[in-house]
Amino acid sequence: MSAKTENFYFNSELILYTPSKSPLPIHALTLSFTKEKNTLRECRMCFEVNLELYRRIDKEALFNLKPELRASLLNGDFGAELNIEIQATLQPDLLSSLAEYTKPNAVVTYLQNLCQEQPENFLLLSESWYALYVKQKLESGETGYCTFWSYVNPSTIVQENLSKEQINEAMVDFFQDWFDANLSGITQEYYYESFEEITKSFEEFVDTTLRVIPEKSSDISEKLSNPDEKLVDVANEPIEGNIIFEQIAKFFTQDGWQYTKMKGESVLHLMFSGENAQWNCYAKAREKQQQMVFYSICPVKAPENKRLAMAELITKANFETIVGNFEMDFNDGEIRCKTSIHVEGDRLSFALIKNLVYANVSMMDEYLPLFLSVIDGDV
Known part of the structure; x- marks a missing residue:
């Protein structure tokens, strides 16, 4: 029999307590039960806090939110206008104390009564709950992070x-x-x-x-x-084994670029907006060869019937180019500009990377109108 989850809309104030017995007022949103064969396998609570209270949670690492157990914050910092939502799972060895309650709404009543009658109960301790996700909905989208416990769920470890x-x-x-x-x-x-x-x-x-x-x-x-x-x-x-990649990432961070790392590769994906268009860029570290390579990808591919004409244009462009070169994949018509540097016996400085990157995007921006003219059939 597969596990089933029941959700109950809580929507009320609840007082939890820190390890130092200090009250922690939260606004509980939902409570969920996951059961298998009538046995409670997991209890989750979703609640809201304002930014001031979150900063306290953050500072004191409440709800097992130790800094090293958090993933990176996505899409910017939390704002002050809206509440921050935290989803947490109950410590597995406390599930037995809820065994007599068959529905989440009964547990809600039980927790509210505990606040009045037994505030020292383990169910009301912040450290009895393991934060899985922390997020906030903003006008620009959602920001937040997940935690180690969302990867290694305590209840899953115990029950399975x-x-x-x-x-x-x-x-x-x-x-x-x-x-x-x-x-x-x-x-x-x-x-x-x-x-x-x-x-x-x-x-x-x-x-x-x-x-x-x-x-x-x-x-x-x-x-x-x-x-x-x-x-x-x-x-x-070893971090030293990725020293070139580290320097590349450091440059783009300091230079104000937004980027994502390609999973499993020493490659960063970036976007650049020139005067004529916006296009994808890739920064690649070749650690063994002690090289950095940067690519600008033309936003439009050359159709098959234009690839010979495009190859002729690229050959002429490369003849005049001192730093870097253009290249085209004859199989699919992808056009890219490549600049690279070999740094064996030297260090990859901010200035070196900057020259490499901006020479590249300047070349793509300069020649892009010519590439588009060939593709559109004007030349």
């Missing part, structure tokens, strides 16, 4: 017989995404420290949260005691 490979895979995915999002300017020491903190936090979860389920605790501890090669590889991947 996860293999060592599944646990390690989730940890690898989170750490790799964390590393990709923080690739600009991190040091080798910080890299190792962060990996150790992430692993330590998970081990603390196993040691403390699963203490009342000893067979689970020992089983998961055994799986973690001999991590698979993929997890070890991520932990031991």
Whole structure:
């Protein structure tokens, strides 16, 4: 029998408490139960806080929101006008205290009564809840981040017989995404420290949260005691091995470009708007060859019947070009401008990258009208 989830619209104030017993007023939105064969497998709560309260949560790392357990914030900082939404899952060893309640609405009433009668109850402690997602809806879109616990859900670990490979895979995915999002300017020491903190936090979860389920605790501890090669590889991947890529990312960050990292590759995807059009760009690090390559991709491909004429134009353009060159893929008509630099025995400075990048986009912007003329049949 598959698991079923029931949701209940909470929409009321609730007082939780920090580890120091300080009150934490939240606006609870929804409560959800996930059951399998009438057994409660997970309880989630979605609630809102204002920016001031979120900053307190952030500073004190409440709801298990340690800095090293958060992914990168997407689409800018949180704003002050709208509330911030947090979705959290209940500590698995506390699910048994809700076993007698068959519906989420009954739990809502129970929690509200606890606020009045037993404020010290574990269900009302902020650390009994593991934040999965933090987000805010803005006029420009949604911003926020997910956490380590959304990759390695505490309830899933306890309730399902996860293999060592599944646990390690989730940890690898989170750490790799964390590393990709923080690739600009991190040091080798910080890299190792962060990996150790992430692993330590998970081990603390196993040691403390699963203490009342000893067979689970020992089983998961055994799986973690001999991590698979993929997890070890991520932990031991040297930052120095990506030094060119690090410098590339640092340049585009400092120069104010927006970019995304291509998953599994040392490549950044960017956009550039010239006087004549907007187009895709790619910055690639070739670590072994000690090279950086930058591409501008023409926004329009040459149709098959125009590729010979385009090849002639590109040949003439390259004859006059000192830095970089144009090239075309005869299979699909893609046209691109390429500039590159070899830095063996030297360092890839901000000035070197800037010259490489802006020479490239200037060339594409200059020749783009000619390329379009050939494609449109004017020449």
